[in-house]
Amino acid sequence: MKLLETPRPSQPQTEYPEHTLLTPGPTPIHPRAMKALTRPMLGHMDEEVFKLNRAIQADLREMYGTAPGAFTALLAGTGSLGMEAGFANLVEQGDEVLICANGSFGRRMAEMAARYGANVRLVTAPLGEAINPSDVADQLGDAQMVAVVHGETSTGVLNPVPEIAEIVRRSGALLTVDAVTTAGMEPFEMQAWGVDYVYTGAQKCLSAPPGLAPVAISERAFARFAARRQPTPLWYCDFEGLRGYWLEQTYHHTVPVNLHFAFAEALRAALEEGLPERAARVRMMGAAITTALAPLGFSPYVRREQDRLPTVLALRLPEGLDDAAVRKELRKREISITGGLGPTAGLIWRLGLMGEAARPAPYRMLMSALEDILNAPGLVKRFEAALER
Incomplete structure (x- = not known):
């Protein structure tokens, strides 16, 4: 006996918005x-x-x-x-x-x-x-x-x-x-x-x-x-x-x-690409991000430079910054970053600098969004200038 297939209505293909993933993991897929x-x-x-x-x-x-x-x-x-x-x-x-x-x-x-x-x-x-x-x-x-x-x-x-x-x-x-x-x-x-x-x-x-x-x-x-x-x-x-x-x-x-x-x-x-080259890339990115955000009051959470993990940039938040509100606003713009965990919740951001996240393009998008959200003109220009050093 031949089975007859019931025709199914065609489904529109789902289009997903471009998302900027800057968390400590997972990272954007290569x-x-x-x-x-x-x-x-x-x-x-x-x-x-x-x-x-x-x-x-x-x-x-x-x-x-x-x-x-x-x-x-x-x-x-x-x-x-x-x-x-x-x-x-x-x-x-x-x-x-x-x-x-x-x-x-x-x-x-x-x-x-x-x-x-x-x-x-x-x-x-x-x-x-x-x-x-x-x-x-x-x-x-x-x-x-x-x-x-x-x-x-x-x-x-x-x-x-x-x-x-x-x-x-x-x-x-x-x-x-x-x-x-x-x-x-x-x-x-x-x-x-x-x-x-x-x-x-x-x-x-x-x-x-x-x-x-x-x-x-x-x-x-x-x-x-x-x-x-x-x-x-x-x-x-x-x-x-x-x-x-x-x-x-x-x-x-x-x-x-x-x-x-x-x-x-x-x-x-x-x-x-080479592991030494990747290590150099992540340090360049970390330095540029830190330099760009410093005038807004962001500072390294880890005091000693030799103890800082290059791939997860932990930044202490400026006094008065509403961590949850800013990250929620970023998420509305399809940008994900991560706050502190446990005792550091509300005190730091943890920015992922691993693999494909450690590139200028996604962090340029973050700087542009923060420039608007925090009313911080010049943030993107500072980031670009820091990348060129």
């Missing part, structure tokens, strides 16, 4: 990644997908500065899954874990490690200040793992990972690093520093769609994993299952294939 999203679907066990995955692994080794042949992969989840997978695989009940916590994401690390049975101890610093490596040395003791956020997104602080890593390396403890707002925009040296587990999120510095967490795992970390007394409680990201799919092409779970294709394009574009 055009090459956007195009890759639309390719026809392939199976996750297809040889073309395995070939793509091998290329991704090689590029991740370059991005993270790993040892030759080090294991790299993509987890099918956001950066928070990358964070959790490290603790799930490398921590057991009763392990001593030292967490560097000077913001919301360091605190999230501590919560996750505790849920997997660790005895968590904290090295802290006041909001807006970096972790002091000497405090890590003083509190290291018999810790089996040290975990630190490289770029603390909640406050715009850059923690001194190379100095912390040197201390940890001498102790024999594993070092886990959250590189969510640094990897892909800032040079990262996993092998040279002695990092054992590192992760980021696809939607941050690389301007790929959310949904993937790129990780790199050292041989020392795999040795710790192999010595576990009990299987990891997180089956989905079990290191052995992960290695089976990525190295031996054995089935574990269905990976988001088109996200892999999009990520591969965004990562390749970043490496072709």
Whole structure:
């Protein structure tokens, strides 16, 4: 019997307004990644997908500065899954874990490690200040793992990972690093520093769609994993299952294939531009924005220049500025920026300078809108002049 299809009325194609996304993540999708999203679907066990995955692994080794042949992969989840997978695989009940916590994401690390049975101890610093490596040395003791956020997104602080890593390396403890707002925009040296587990999120510095967490795992970390007394409680990201799919092409779970294709394009574009060049670009943008906004009363939230995270520009608001009202007005104009988180809510703005957001064009639109909203003539001209310096 032939089935008759009921004619459907044609639907007008939706047109979306151009949106300027200047948050600390996600970031605007790279055009090459956007195009890759639309390719026809392939199976996750297809040889073309395995070939793509091998290329991704090689590029991740370059991005993270790993040892030759080090294991790299993509987890099918956001950066928070990358964070959790490290603790799930490398921590057991009763392990001593030292967490560097000077913001919301360091605190999230501590919560996750505790849920997997660790005895968590904290090295802290006041909001807006970096972790002091000497405090890590003083509190290291018999810790089996040290975990630190490289770029603390909640406050715009850059923690001194190379100095912390040197201390940890001498102790024999594993070092886990959250590189969510640094990897892909800032040079990262996993092998040279002695990092054992590192992760980021696809939607941050690389301007790929959310949904993937790129990780790199050292041989020392795999040795710790192999010595576990009990299987990891997180089956989905079990290191052995992960290695089976990525190295031996054995089935574990269905990976988001088109996200892999999009990520591969965004990562390749970043490496072709060059990580030093991207780092220079973000610093140029940060300096121009800060210079342009300074006469209005905006100032860096992080006091010491060497502690400022280039990819998340944290600016203290001028006295009397209505944070919520201004950001609401910006949103009406299809411009998104982010305020403070927790204790810094209403006190700072956090402007994303990662990937495709760290370009003059979107911030030119922000300056133009603020010039109108704040009645600040000359703001765009100051920004343009600062870019030319």
